[in-house]
Amino acid sequence: MTDTPRPADQGDALDQFLCFSVYAAGLAFNRVYKPLLDRFGITYPQYLALVALRDSNGRTVSELGGKLHLESNTLTPLIKRLEAGGLVTRNRDKQDERVVRVALTDAGRTVVDEALGCVPAAILEATGMQPQDLKALNVSLASLGSALRNGAAASDADGR
Amino acid sequence: MTDTPRPADQGDALDQFLCFSVYAAGLAFNRVYKPLLDRFGITYPQYLALVALRDSNGRTVSELGGKLHLESNTLTPLIKRLEAGGLVTRNRDKQDERVVRVALTDAGRTVVDEALGCVPAAILEATGMQPQDLKALNVSLASLGSALRNGAAASDADGR
DNA sequence: CTTGTTAAAATCGTGCACGATTCAATCGTG
DNA sequence: CACGATTGAATCGTGCACGATTTTAACAAG
Numbered sequence: 001m002t003d004t005p006r007p008a009d010q011g012d013a014l015d016q017f018l019c020f021s022v023y024a025a026g027l028a029f030n031r032v033y034k035p036l037l038d039r040f041g042i043t044y045p046q047y048l049a050l051v052a053l054r055d056s057n058g059r060t061v062s063e064l065g066g067k068l069h070l071e072s073n074t075l076t077p078l079i080k081r082l083e084a085g086g087l088v089t090r091n092r093d094k095q096d097e098r099v100v101r102v103a104l105t106d107a108g109r110t111v112v113d114e115a116l117g118c119v120p121a122a123i124l125e126a127t128g129m130q131p132q133d134l135k136a137l138n139v140s141l142a143s144l145g146s147a148l149r150n151g152a153a154a155s156d157a158d159g160r
Numbered sequence: 161m162t163d164t165p166r167p168a169d170q171g172d173a174l175d176q177f178l179c180f181s182v183y184a185a186g187l188a189f190n191r192v193y194k195p196l197l198d199r200f201g202i203t204y205p206q207y208l209a210l211v212a213l214r215d216s217n218g219r220t221v222s223e224l225g226g227k228l229h230l231e232s233n234t235l236t237p238l239i240k241r242l243e244a245g246g247l248v249t250r251n252r253d254k255q256d257e258r259v260v261r262v263a264l265t266d267a268g269r270t271v272v273d274e275a276l277g278c279v280p281a282a283i284l285e286a287t288g289m290q291p292q293d294l295k296a297l298n299v300s301l302a303s304l305g306s307a308l309r310n311g312a313a314a315s316d317a318d319g320r
Numbered sequence: 321c322t323t324g325t326t327a328a329a330a331t332c333g334t335g336c337a338c339g340a341t342t343c344a345a346t347c348g349t350g
Numbered sequence: 351c352a353c354g355a356t357t358g359a360a361t362c363g364t365g366c367a368c369g370a371t372t373t374t375a376a377c378a379a380g
Binding site: 027034060071072073075077096097098099 | 327328329330331332337338339
Binding site: 012013014015016017018019020021022023024025026027028029031032033044048051052054055056067068069070120123125126127128129133134135137138140141142144145147148149151 | 172173174175176177178179180181182183184185186187188189191192193204208211212214215216227228229230280283285286287288289293294295297298300301302304305307308309311
């Protein structure tokens with residue numbers, strides 16, 4: 001533990017790629033979250049969806065997708081699994097039968113609240129970083145993400 | 161286009177989560193990479209694997225996994241797809257028949273070199289950020305990633 | 321009312337990521 | 351040499367992410 005005798009992950013071309021750091025950090029987050037969320041019987045994307053629903057319950061699949069940056073082809077099965085677990089309900093909107101509104105059940109709200117009560121603190125500790133550093137990193141990454149999303153649209157509108 | 165008239169992705173709890181910024185940035189990177197890599201017939205993880213191989217050809221599956229932070233259950237099928245595409249070869253080591261050595265073919269090397277010739281520049285442009293800012297972000301993220309990986313190991317050795 | 325169009329969600333096929341397990345080769349010790 | 355333990359890779363089942371397509375509902379002329 002005092003030394004990591006694996007000199008293999010330094011100095012390679014991959015380490016110069018920001019995209020790889022993002023990719024690897026995503027994998028690492030997933031692995032830290034997994035044992036924490038297993039106790040609630042949910043996965044990491046499901047956790048994100050539940051947190052999004054907590055903020056604005058009864059949103060449509062599209063609206064949820066807008067927050068999570070996912071389409072219905074990914075969200076529909078995920079939400080159905082949450083429904084099968086009794087954490088959310090899915091109901092067609094009476095005014096517009098095309099849209100499906102997703103809402104937390106009482107059990108679902110309990111799970112999110114309990115998870116939010118302990119998971120973020122555990123994650124914070126796992127990062128070993130100061131809250132203000134994490135916040136700064138969060139701001140940079142959020143702006144990177146929206147640049148990548150808008151940039152793709154811009155090059156479409158641009159000239160191709 | 162000058163403005164993004166969707167007020168839906170600001171101010172939510174998710175936006176306060178660093179893990180979500182990492183997750184969303186990863187999705188966004190994937191979407192920018194996809195059309196760029198489609199022309200070479202490879203996926204984003206396959207691209208990362210080829211770049212890793214370019215640095216140290218003939219590495220074992222485990223060594224490659226050490227660089228990419230992946231296990232054989234993920235790498236084996238990925239490498240077999242690269243082999244099916246004629247980009248790498250897989251050979252059992254003569255000294256130790258347990259290990260499989262993966263090497264770029266000439267076609268594979270050509271693909272990586274051509275991809276590296278144009279893709280990184282396109283990605284840089286898509287981020288719309290200055291190289292030094294990206295570099296700083298890369299350093300922060302790399303340290304976050306290794307903290308998350310070591311933190312898990314530390315809590316293993318720590319009190320359990 | 322009918323027909324063409326748009327919009328939201330769902331469905332399908334492929335590839336990734338991972339926990340758990342299996343299989344074969346190597347090694348360690350007797 | 352033998353045999354239990356370890357190691358490296360592969361296999362299997364589940365869930366995610368995505369492109370492409372389909373289905374159903376709403377809407378807009380005519």
